[in-house]
Amino acid sequence: MAEQKNKKQTKKEQDKKSDQKKSEKEHKEKKIDKHQDKDILEESLIRISGYDVPGSKNIYTGLTRIKGVSWSVSNAVCVKLGFDKAIKISDLSKDDILKIENFLKNPEIKDFLKNRRYDEETGEIKHIIGSELDMRKDFDIRKMKKIKSYKGIRHIMNQPVRGQRTRSHFRKTGKAVGVKKTKK
16 A cells, blocks of 8 residues: 555656646747747837837837827828728838838828927928927927027926926925924
């Protein structure tokens, strides 16, 4: 009897060890698969208007990775150029990517979707994307600071510009407000 119990226990231990080895192998294989998936994702970056867009994204969400392209502009691109929103960016041909880039340079969309309406220098309504958008924004802030408009003064003082309350937020440095010390 004792020998049979010992044999059963050793079989159980061997089975446990073999199960552990199998699970370790599967775990290692999963890690390898994850790394391969990451490599595939890294390889499928597609450059559109100077921005890297992951090929795994669909057109509708992928275009929003480009600075200056909002969800509504991305939707307009899909509708105007006749693309299905669910198509992956990696499935696009080079001609399709060129069409998208050309459309983003000169978008034929309604004026309210454009981000630079009634430009102060030219008076035109246009849509800007990429690094030019950052430059224009920076120049506008500098101009407001120079003429000392209300918004410019708020920028100078590092305070919120668009009318937010400052009682509980925007405290970067300084005293605590509303804290009373107990008198001893």
